[in-house]
Amino acid sequence: MLKSTIAAMTLACAAVGGAQAQGLSQTASALSEKALTDKTAWNVVESLTTEIGPRPVGSPAMERAKDWGLAKLKELGFENVHAEPFTTPAWSRGAESAEVVGPYPQPLHILGLGNSSPTPPGGLTAEIALFPTYRALLAQPPGSLTGKIAVVTEKMTRTQVGSGYGGINPNRTAGPLEAKKRGAVGYLTRSLSTDDTRLPHTGGSAPAGIPAAALSTPDAELLEHMVARGKPVTVRLNMASSSNPAAQAWNVVGEIRGREAPDEVIVIGGHLDSWDPGTGAFDDGAGIAITTAAAKLAGAQPPRRTIRVVMFGSEEQGGSSGAYLAAHKDEVGKMIVTGESDEGPGPIWTLNLPKGSADHPAMGAFLTAIGPLKVIVDRNPSSRGGADIQGLMAAGVPLIDLIPDANRYFDLHHSADDTLDKIDPADLAQSTAVWTAFLYTVANSDIDFRKLAAAAPATPTR
Numbered sequence: 386m387l388k389s390t391i392a393a394m395t396l397a398c399a400a401v402g403g404a405q406a407q408g409l410s411q412t413a414s415a416l417s418e419k420a421l422t423d424k425t426a427w428n429v430v431e432s433l434t435t436e437i438g439p440r441p442v443g444s445p446a447m448e449r450a451k452d453w454g455l456a457k458l459k460e461l462g463f464e465n466v467h468a469e470p471f472t473t474p475a476w477s478r479g480a481e482s483a484e485v486v487g488p489y490p491q492p493l494h495i496l497g498l499g500n501s502s503p504t505p506p507g508g509l510t511a512e513i514a515l516f517p518t519y520r521a522l523l524a525q526p527p528g529s530l531t532g533k534i535a536v537v538t539e540k541m542t543r544t545q546v547g548s549g550y551g552g553i554n555p556n557r558t559a560g561p562l563e564a565k566k567r568g569a570v571g572y573l574t575r576s577l578s579t580d581d582t583r584l585p586h587t588g589g590s591a592p593a594g595i596p597a598a599a600l601s602t603p604d605a606e607l608l609e610h611m612v613a614r615g616k617p618v619t620v621r622l623n624m625a626s627s628s629n630p631a632a633q634a635w636n637v638v639g640e641i642r643g644r645e646a647p648d649e650v651i652v653i654g655g656h657l658d659s660w661d662p663g664t665g666a667f668d669d670g671a672g673i674a675i676t677t678a679a680a681k682l683a684g685a686q687p688p689r690r691t692i693r694v695v696m697f698g699s700e701e702q703g704g705s706s707g708a709y710l711a712a713h714k715d716e717v718g719k720m721i722v723t724g725e726s727d728e729g730p731g732p733i734w735t736l737n738l739p740k741g742s743a744d745h746p747a748m749g750a751f752l753t754a755i756g757p758l759k760v761i762v763d764r765n766p767s768s769r770g771g772a773d774i775q776g777l778m779a780a781g782v783p784l785i786d787l788i789p790d791a792n793r794y795f796d797l798h799h800s801a802d803d804t805l806d807k808i809d810p811a812d813l814a815q816s817t818a819v820w821t822a823f824l825y826t827v828a829n830s831d832i833d834f835r836k837l838a839a840a841a842p843a844t845p846t847r
């Protein structure tokens with residue numbers, strides 16, 4: 386074929402692609418603008434936090450949350466609304482208290498960590514061994530903490546991407562186990578939090594067979610001041626809890642069915658379960674609200690492809706991701722893209738597209754549509770995802786990362802302060818608008834992220 390003919394054909398294709406992309410972009414712009422004033426996302430998170438509140442996996446509230454999710458999706462016009470049951474281990478908190486017995490007796494503010502063991506009846510009283518960093522705890526030889534309550538008081542760093550949390554996460558998740566290996570009979574960590582209130586922040590930990598709790602950040606500093614005075618400090622913990630090795634859980638699903646390619650599915654969602662102290666507004670009522678509202682807005686006119694919203698049923702204590710993958714392993718090859726909103730209400734300040742897709746007209750249309758929303762496009766391909774979609778990601782489903790500003794997230798996360806009033810409706814709407822534009826452009830194009838990734842050159846670096 387002559388070079389000029391090829392060039393002419395390429396031009397013709399580009400013209401068709403361009404016209405389609407322009408149409409996609411115009412509608413996506415209009416929809417994302419509509420999302421900025423639409424109240425659906427706010428109404429969803431207001432309803433969930435008010436009518437259900439805290440909803441740990443395995444609790445009666447989580448069962449009510451499942452019924453709430455089914456009713457909400459039906460009310461909003463989703464199709465194929467159903468719950469996919471699975472079982473997963475669940476830990477439940479009982480009564481808890483802590484105090485310094487001596488030399489400066491006073492109460493401490495704690496929250497037990499998920500999978501903590503209960504204390505013996507009458508409580509556990511022991512001298513503390515305090516470490517300013519997790520690394521200092523790990524440097525202790527086996528047996529060196531015998532009979533002690535190990536305390537780690539390392540501070541978490543505030544960052545826009547939430548990387549301070551990732552960096553310090555083992556202090557909570559693996560700390561109890563590492564303390565136990567060295568002989569400790571109990572474990573306390575400074576809350577993985579950036580706030581300065583006296584509310585502790587809970588979270589999951591690996592089962593270690595010892596009582597383990599988070600101290601509020603001022604209480605961690607209080608113990609540091611006591612230890613600095615040189616006398617042995619003794620603490621009493623009283624902690625009750627129970628565990629269910631096979632609690633009933635559900636992933637709650639609703640779809641907007643595609644009109645041309647219904648078996649090509651976009652899978653998005655957040656998690657419906659929450660920790661118990663707050664009402665689960667930031668974590669993750671906001672994610673449920675954003676993804677549900679965006680799917681409804683993007684699917685107001687039946688899309689080409691199916692948009693599926695999954696309200697994952699056990700993120701905090703694990704289980705949703707594996708259960709969802711197991712139930713859908715025969716379908717993953719048809720999943721176009723997946724994404725999870727689980728870092729708060731936003732605003733979304735940056736995003737990473739699936740590898741090799743930035744120059745595709747559909748992604749051009751998406752990025753044009755969200756121009757007014759002030760989102761920085763990171764040139765690196767998406768890689769982050771969320772805990773509930775790790776299974777899908779590992780199975781090769783392409784990923785979209787729409788990343789909210791996390792500066793405030795860890796002031797509230799897993800604490801009694803994770804409540805509705807902390808959500809700025811404008812931030813929630815901006816996030817919904819970004820998701821809406823993405824869903825609309827992908828659901829109404831034939832973009833094939835796997836093909837684009839396979840054809841892409843090596844990953845660009847900054």
Ligand SMILES: [Zn+2]
Nearest residue numbers: 668669700727
């Ligand atoms: Zn979460």
